[in-house]
Amino acid sequence: xxxxxxxxxxxLTIGSIYAxxxxxxxxxxxxxxxxxxxxxxxVALSAYIGLVIMMQLTGASIPNYIVIPAVFIITAIVIAIIxxxxxxxxxxxxxxxxxxxxxxxxxxxxxxxxxxxxLIWGPRPKIYPSDVVxxxxxxxxxxxxxxxxxxxLVLSLILMVVLYIFVNKTKIGTAIxxxxxxxxxxxxxxxxxxxxIVMIFVIGSSLxxxxxxxxxxxxxxxxxxxxxxxxxxxxxxxIIGGIGNxxxxxxxxxxxxxxxxxxxxxxxxxxxxxxxxILLIIILIFRPTGILGERVAEKV
Amino acid sequence: xxxxxxxxxxxIFIIFLIVFPFMAxxxxxxxxxxxxxxxxxxxxxxIVLGRAGMFDMGHALFFGLGAYSTAILNTVYxxxxxxxxxxxxxxxxxxxxxxxxxxxxxxxxxxxxxxxxFNIVFEQVLKNNLFGITGGPNGIFGIGVPSIFGFQIMTQQxxxxxxxxxxxxxxxxIRNLETSKIGRALHYLNEDSLAxxxxxxxxxxxxxxxxxxxxxxxxxxxxxxxxxxxxxxPEAFSFIQSVLFFTIVIVGGPSSIPGILIGTFVxxxxxxxxxxxxxxxxxxxxxAMILTMILRPRGVWPAKFGRIPKYIMKD
Numbered sequence: 001x002x003x004x005x006x007x008x009x010x011x012l013t014i015g016s017i018y019a020x021x022x023x024x025x026x027x028x029x030x031x032x033x034x035x036x037x038x039x040x041x042x043v044a045l046s047a048y049i050g051l052v053i054m055m056q057l058t059g060a061s062i063p064n065y066i067v068i069p070a071v072f073i074i075t076a077i078v079i080a081i082i083x084x085x086x087x088x089x090x091x092x093x094x095x096x097x098x099x100x101x102x103x104x105x106x107x108x109x110x111x112x113x114x115x116x117x118x119l120i121w122g123p124r125p126k127i128y129p130s131d132v133v134x135x136x137x138x139x140x141x142x143x144x145x146x147x148x149x150x151x152x153l154v155l156s157l158i159l160m161v162v163l164y165i166f167v168n169k170t171k172i173g174t175a176i177x178x179x180x181x182x183x184x185x186x187x188x189x190x191x192x193x194x195x196x197i198v199m200i201f202v203i204g205s206s207l208x209x210x211x212x213x214x215x216x217x218x219x220x221x222x223x224x225x226x227x228x229x230x231x232x233x234x235x236x237x238x239i240i241g242g243i244g245n246x247x248x249x250x251x252x253x254x255x256x257x258x259x260x261x262x263x264x265x266x267x268x269x270x271x272x273x274x275x276x277x278i279l280l281i282i283i284l285i286f287r288p289t290g291i292l293g294e295r296v297a298e299k300v
Numbered sequence: 301x302x303x304x305x306x307x308x309x310x311x312i313f314i315i316f317l318i319v320f321p322f323m324a325x326x327x328x329x330x331x332x333x334x335x336x337x338x339x340x341x342x343x344x345x346x347i348v349l350g351r352a353g354m355f356d357m358g359h360a361l362f363f364g365l366g367a368y369s370t371a372i373l374n375t376v377y378x379x380x381x382x383x384x385x386x387x388x389x390x391x392x393x394x395x396x397x398x399x400x401x402x403x404x405x406x407x408x409x410x411x412x413x414x415x416x417x418f419n420i421v422f423e424q425v426l427k428n429n430l431f432g433i434t435g436g437p438n439g440i441f442g443i444g445v446p447s448i449f450g451f452q453i454m455t456q457q458x459x460x461x462x463x464x465x466x467x468x469x470x471x472x473x474i475r476n477l478e479t480s481k482i483g484r485a486l487h488y489l490n491e492d493s494l495a496x497x498x499x500x501x502x503x504x505x506x507x508x509x510x511x512x513x514x515x516x517x518x519x520x521x522x523x524x525x526x527x528x529x530x531x532x533x534p535e536a537f538s539f540i541q542s543v544l545f546f547t548i549v550i551v552g553g554p555s556s557i558p559g560i561l562i563g564t565f566v567x568x569x570x571x572x573x574x575x576x577x578x579x580x581x582x583x584x585x586x587x588a589m590i591l592t593m594i595l596r597p598r599g600v601w602p603a604k605f606g607r608i609p610k611y612i613m614k615d
Contacts, residue, residue, distance in 0.1 A: 097597030104550045108589025115583035274424040277417030
């Protein structure tokens, strides 16, 4: 039973990270119908940029409770800017091109970011300092919860609730939902779709950057091509939930995190990825548009 | 007129391929063989992706199944390489149809992720040495030399010509596909699957047909790969490779043979030429991919026909 609760905690932690990253995929897909393959690499880049900023700040003898929020905010801003530039250069010119051209452009953008990381920071893994977030653990009935895990869980939850309220209750949120349903109709209603798409990239990239920093702080080791692995897992999470659906991405992320943790705890770690995709295929066979995805009419 | 030009272009290309081994040193001969092998895989990927319009991003799986069939049968069961070919073609074909059957109705992007999934499961099976026959992360070494009527295909040159023969076979198959009822069905399916279904085309059958044919050709290319390197390892069939094949088709130009050949040249031969800039080359590559797509969204050498294939218009 202890293993069960331990894996439950671990699964929720990884699940929140997946969910944060999956939100970036799902929001871009919802409005642009584009799989943004560069998103995972953007997440990896944020882990590196966050590390650089953290090193700069800790060197200047600033207390840790200021350093960490500052790292999160500065990284989010930098990554959001890069995300918007990416959209402007690689995706906007292709908005009316065949869909697969945009997918290849996204793959190319991912390749540029990934190899850019390698050229700047080298191919060897980088290690996050272990003393920034104190390594505090609580032991509750044989189940240990770390301070970092608690921060990840609470902060992700807050961000997701804020995003949900933003999308469902504000005027910009309504505009985002309208553009997701029908870009042309939204344009006719006076919504500046270009502005909405920039907005989507700002939100998606900054949520991804939080995910990237969590990966760095939780796992400690980061490497230049980790964007592929985490990005694909998060994308699978978005698909499981029903891509384009914001609560779906959150649910999918959590489910995938829990599933991964239980497979790792009870079956084997070397087969974890295989099980992830077997789960995906089974879910898609029974619900072809994901768990919360709606049945879409292909043609009218 | 245009058809004549294409024909002449093809003849020049084929003659160049035939005389190439007499001009190249051994390193370039190896590059040429690799080019031919990857061209076959890219052309087979194009049957699924370009002609049938199914977003398949796991094609290296079938390439790998073919290569591993040959490797396992040859090294474990001592079957001569030539006798492994039927298995290396049929096994990927059966797998292609079986894997595609339950997911063929999925919407494009979902299909794309599912095929990536199949490829990753395949990779893990190879790396984890399932049933103890795949050799784990190191792969399998020491694949034997194929022989036809007592002639040993041992030198680099004879392997090159063996690959060349298979490439010609691939051209022949694709040419037949283009001008056949199946090719037309696939074309309409790609243009508008709902309309195709409405005029009585069995979309499910033709989709599975395309998957089976694409997988079988990729498997055949896998045999050549196993012969060329005398070894197979999981990295050669990872899903990153599938992404490369996918990119070749889209960058080169879907359902255009010259486009696919150019795509293969750009993605596999250019990196070989720019080997001295090893670390920066994929950075530049990414930029080139984005630029190509912006400047030529339909590929470098797009297929010429419009909504209706030309050979129908001519009659």
